[in-house]
Amino acid sequence: MSKYDAPLTDIRFVLYDVLDVETIYATLPGGENAPREIIDAVLDEAAKFTGQVLAPLNKSGDQEGCHWDNTVVTTPKGFKQAYAQWVEGGWPGINLPEQYGGQHLPESIGGAVKEMIESANLAWGTYTLLSHGAAAALIHHGEEWQREVFLKPITHGNWTGTMCLTEPHCGTDLGLLKTKAEAQADGSYSISGTKIFITAGEHDLADNIIHLVLARLPDAPAGTKGISLFIVPKFKVDQSGKVGERNAATCGSIEHKMGIKGSATCVMNFDGAQGWLIGPLNKGLNCMFTMMNAARVGVGVQGLGLIERAYQNSLAYARDRLQMRSLSGPKRPDKPADPIIVHPDIRRMLLKQKAFAEAGRALVYDAYIQVELADRSTDPATQKHAEELLSFLTPIVKALMTEMAIECTIDAQQIFGGHGYIQEWGMEQFVRDARITTIYEGTTQIQALDLLGRKIMALQGVGFRHFLDEVGTFCKAQAGNAIVAEFVGPLAKAAQEWAALTQEIAASAVKNPEEIGAAAVDYLYYSGYITLAYYWARIVVAAQNSKHGDDFKQAKLHTARFYYARILPRTLSHVAMIRAGSASLMDIPEEQFSVA
Numbered sequence: 001m002s003k004y005d006a007p008l009t010d011i012r013f014v015l016y017d018v019l020d021v022e023t024i025y026a027t028l029p030g031g032e033n034a035p036r037e038i039i040d041a042v043l044d045e046a047a048k049f050t051g052q053v054l055a056p057l058n059k060s061g062d063q064e065g066c067h068w069d070n071t072v073v074t075t076p077k078g079f080k081q082a083y084a085q086w087v088e089g090g091w092p093g094i095n096l097p098e099q100y101g102g103q104h105l106p107e108s109i110g111g112a113v114k115e116m117i118e119s120a121n122l123a124w125g126t127y128t129l130l131s132h133g134a135a136a137a138l139i140h141h142g143e144e145w146q147r148e149v150f151l152k153p154i155t156h157g158n159w160t161g162t163m164c165l166t167e168p169h170c171g172t173d174l175g176l177l178k179t180k181a182e183a184q185a186d187g188s189y190s191i192s193g194t195k196i197f198i199t200a201g202e203h204d205l206a207d208n209i210i211h212l213v214l215a216r217l218p219d220a221p222a223g224t225k226g227i228s229l230f231i232v233p234k235f236k237v238d239q240s241g242k243v244g245e246r247n248a249a250t251c252g253s254i255e256h257k258m259g260i261k262g263s264a265t266c267v268m269n270f271d272g273a274q275g276w277l278i279g280p281l282n283k284g285l286n287c288m289f290t291m292m293n294a295a296r297v298g299v300g301v302q303g304l305g306l307i308e309r310a311y312q313n314s315l316a317y318a319r320d321r322l323q324m325r326s327l328s329g330p331k332r333p334d335k336p337a338d339p340i341i342v343h344p345d346i347r348r349m350l351l352k353q354k355a356f357a358e359a360g361r362a363l364v365y366d367a368y369i370q371v372e373l374a375d376r377s378t379d380p381a382t383q384k385h386a387e388e389l390l391s392f393l394t395p396i397v398k399a400l401m402t403e404m405a406i407e408c409t410i411d412a413q414q415i416f417g418g419h420g421y422i423q424e425w426g427m428e429q430f431v432r433d434a435r436i437t438t439i440y441e442g443t444t445q446i447q448a449l450d451l452l453g454r455k456i457m458a459l460q461g462v463g464f465r466h467f468l469d470e471v472g473t474f475c476k477a478q479a480g481n482a483i484v485a486e487f488v489g490p491l492a493k494a495a496q497e498w499a500a501l502t503q504e505i506a507a508s509a510v511k512n513p514e515e516i517g518a519a520a521v522d523y524l525y526y527s528g529y530i531t532l533a534y535y536w537a538r539i540v541v542a543a544q545n546s547k548h549g550d551d552f553k554q555a556k557l558h559t560a561r562f563y564y565a566r567i568l569p570r571t572l573s574h575v576a577m578i579r580a581g582s583a584s585l586m587d588i589p590e591e592q593f594s595v596a
Helices: 008-018 021-026 036-064 079-088 107-120 122-141 144-156 284-320 344-376 380-421 427-437 444-458 462-477 482-511 514-544 550-567 570-579 590-594
Strands: 067-069 072-074 159-164 180-183 189-199 208-215 228-233 235-237 243-246 249-254 265-277
Touching: 008 021, 008 036, 008 107, 008 344, 008 514, 021 344, 036 079, 036 107, 036 122, 036 427, 067 249, 072 249, 079 122, 107 122, 107 284, 107 344, 122 144, 122 159, 122 189, 122 208, 122 284, 144 159, 144 208, 144 228, 159 189, 159 284, 189 208, 189 228, 208 265, 208 284, 228 235, 228 284, 284 344, 284 380, 284 427, 344 380, 344 514, 344 550, 380 427, 380 444, 380 462, 380 514, 444 462, 444 482, 444 514, 462 482, 462 514, 482 514, 482 550, 482 570, 514 550, 514 570
Parallel strands: 159 208
Antiparallel strands: 067 072, 180 189, 189 265, 208 228, 228 265, 235 243, 249 265
16 A cells, blocks of 8 residues: 655655755756756656556565565566566666767666666665766776676666675675686686675566676785676577586575565575686775665665655544544534644654755765766866765765654654554565665674774765865855854854864874764764755755746745754763773773673
């Protein structure tokens, strides 16, 4: 009974009014291919496809799941047909270079399309998620013959891609991986090992699957410095592009999961499979990060999509469900009870969903803008700035949006009451699907360590400084704007405190490195809440300057006020926990954990 309609009005508002993409596109090569009429047409068609084709398959795909039989994986009914329509519409190449068959539209347009997919059918969307990352790896690190042979079929959608990192004995610590690569006389490599948790590692949607596999040569240095990256196709492909026999890369089983049951999560066995080196020897992790960063932003979009879907269904139910009377007197005296939307706590949950969806949309799309600036700008300084800002934003996008997806889908269950706990209404599926988003492509804890330990400490916070400069510039520009004054003051203060707290953590870490790990998750939440406060201030300004009606403008203003009054204060508790330090975590001896 769950429904989805793409929020096209707000998507266009964020793109055109908040982020001013038309001005940005005009500065980029190929930007002339994305006038407003083209963008609008793409968004309209994506809304139709996701609403009419993908959304109806969401529940049935969850109930049926994937089927494994002797290495063969069959996707749920309707998934293959939907993918064929996706390919027929030219969607796989929407952002990819024209020379390889794509349309080369801006990444932010692709991000908007991806949001619609994730709202409509998260499990189906996983089959397309890593193809984009594989394409990025080929574009940035592949040889020209590899782009010709492997990228073109991915662009057309005939082939899909995967990312094979995790092994049974190692997850995040890739320096421990054991998959082996041995050089062959024809220039290829023999790849042997087992990878687990491989999304879309085997399926029946496409003719071939391109696995990007991390492996180690026999004489490679120990640890992460000895890892190389290889292209391992399901069916062998030579350097001329000729497709041969089935490769020794097979699916040993699929996982039985809590959620995203329509997505095939595979154990992949490589038994002397033919592979081709991509990028330099022993630099595979650097190449893989191109895929990982794209995937991390993509998973953040999954969080956004689930928040939007949860909000739409929560709002519809809250308007329809009659229960009790308003505390201030009947609001629907013609009915036996008032709709639950009149109750303050229902409004708290609805406004939370609305606030995270709308500001999160601006954050996510802005991250995609940094991707296109880094990839397409002809100005080296602009490219460098975008790369550094994107590096800072990526762990916030991935971790905050997915953690808020869990919170908002659980709120949807709560709004539905008992109906939220049963399958017929669909809310419990959203909760189950959301849970994985905080885990794969790096858990929230890993994102937090990446943000604080690497992006702030190791890289001297260069991307962080860019973001603070952007916030400062905005606050100065709006200093005389009475409409946004109630937000600019608190935002400027929060940014100053953010900078001071970061220095405080850095000083503590010099004395005790454990302080980084102790503070990281709270620091990520703290940073994320301030980041969204900045986007809410921008949204209010953009709304007031837009051609939208008064109701639209007032809705943005009221939602921003809710965010600043009831969400931004969460930073206070995170500051307290950060300042509590590592002692309360690390002082207890390990053996005392088992003492009741």
